[in-house]
Amino acid sequence: MQFDSWQAFVAMGGHGLYVWLAYGVAVLSLVAGAMVQIRRRKSVLRNIRQHYNNESEV
Amino acid sequence: MPLHLLFFCVWRREWRLTWRNISSSLNSVWFFIMVCTLFVIGIGPDRQALAEIAPGVIWVIALLATMLAVDGLFRHDFTDGSLAQWLLSSQPWYFLLLFRLLTQAVFIALPLALVAPFLGLLMDLPGMAVLPLVASLLLGIPVLVLLGAIGAALTVGFERGGLLLAVLILPLYIPVLIFAIAAVQAAALGTAYSAHLALLATLLLLALALCPLAVNAALRLNFYY
Amino acid sequence: MWAWFHKLGSPRWFYRISDLCLPWLTVAGLLFLVVGVVWGLLFAPPDYKQGNSFRIFYLHVPTAVIALVGYYVMAIAGAVSLIWKMKLADIVMKEAAVIGALLTFLALFTGAVWGKPTWGTWWVWDARVTSMLILLFLYIGVIALNNAFTHPEQSGKACAVLSLVGTVNIPIIYKSVDWWYSLHQPATIKFTERSTIHPDMFWPFVVITVGFYVLYAVALMFNTQTAILEREYRTQWVRDKVQQ
């Protein structure tokens, strides 16, 4: 372990802001990207089912 | 039909079309001059500052003027149906397109290259850099026209395709811009600039060889239906 | 061989295959990523000059590498869809463009954040970062062109042509930007070319890169599946799958 204490780990030898900013934005954008795609999958499925229902009623 | 005859035939047609509505092809020259003066007004009349940025400013505005000129290259042909006849011709499509793009490149590059020395004067460009500036414009702008033709062919179906053309094509313009401005800046400092012009010439040859293929593929797209 | 190749192209076959391996790949990818990040953040030694801010290297370089590889994946998919008129390749290309653009943005952002402690400015016009910015513009160009068309087949072919033209231009752009950078900047340190890298720093980088590659494949497959459902909703196999 490079850091002896939890505070040292967060402070990252003074560069904590930049390291956590980079990693934070990276994790956030990956998670956001995944969420967007999952929501897109759900809306596509909903539209398709709706289309099938309309077709079956006609 | 032998190629030289085909070239002469295409040249004569493009020459007539350009000459008969010369005012629309001169718009790119007015644009070039006006935006240069805008830059001078924006940056201020300090001669020393202007001289330093003159090559960059002149070339970037020439690039934008070329892009605006290239935007409507195929649109009129598409709307009045003559683009279909181009694609259905029995002449080899590669040379037909190549000669067309070559003549358009000459008709767009010449006016801008002729005006550039006066703009160099306007922006206090060192005297020895004027000739390399004109040479770099004569070598660089045809490359921009050839690359822009690909974008124009892709966006021929859209009325306001100009903005989309910029988004598609500007990244591809960057190498030409880099080599051309480097040539003019080297000349302004009095150092050798022939290497930069040689690189520009290679880009021109590469574009001449490959662009017609891409333009043909892109044009045939618009007749997908 | 030919039949196999066209079988590969059928969306239904692709959907079944990707359904099988998606869960495994996601788990493997996340595992690699977490192990790599923990290793890089906690156990790898700090850089003697840059200190701990060097740890952003483990994020910036993998995303940059995969962003560039992603462009070639997109161009190859475009070429396949143009030459063999394969609908699946057309969908893969469009999804690869979106993922690639996200990765390029990520690479640029981490690069900028990394530049602040090391050079004191948020944006440094280094050759590598500048060509990464142009790569982002190329991605944006393909996405803009894709959204401009109404018919999916037509936009597929147009994007294929543009991505192929982009691929021919990427080496030229990279070389000319390097040349431009060395022209204006006397040879200062290269941004990411770490000639000799300490093995302790190298292994977490490899693990993270593998993690990113696997997750790129997972994202591409998942998005392609969604696009297949969207486009093929009239076929019977989609109907059965959706109404299960």
Added chain:
Amino acid sequence: MLELKDLSCQRAEQALFSGLHLHLHQGDCVEVRGTNGSGKSTLLRIVAGLAQDFTGEVFWRGQKVEHDRLTFQKDCLFLGHQPAIKPSLTVTENLQWLTALKVPCEEQRLQQAIAQVGLAHRAATACHHLSAGQQRRVALASLLTTACDLWVLDEPFTALDDQGVTLVTGLLQRHLQLGGIVIVATHQRLQGIPHSRELQL
């Protein structure tokens, strides 16, 4: 001469036509009939080689068109909705260009064709001075100056007056007698063409 094998084309999720077979010999004329949006123009574009979004094959003189597109395009002339005329060019220049795209012919033949379509007095005027009907006649003049066996005409009668219609019918008759083939998409029945087949889409 011309053979369409199992041609099918899909448009906006429903099939315009499918499994279409057509075999044409010298002197045949086909009228493609159908309501708007029934795929008349698309079929003509497929035959001419413009459209790509179709399945099936097109054979010309027993040979697949894709293999040697240039010779097919030397024999086939396509007239679309717009007359492919540049407004700022004169009638002669436009006709010269349209012919040069196929096989160039000498000046005297151009003037003769212009006279035949009734634009002799307008040969040197720019086309933006001409009416739509006259511009259509310039495009029709290219039928005379190009030695194409296959004519693919998409609504050639639009904007034409009565003399124009008789002129076109006359052109078609002579072309068929000389052993040419005509595929035409029109709304009005073709009078005076003896045995023209009809293709309903």
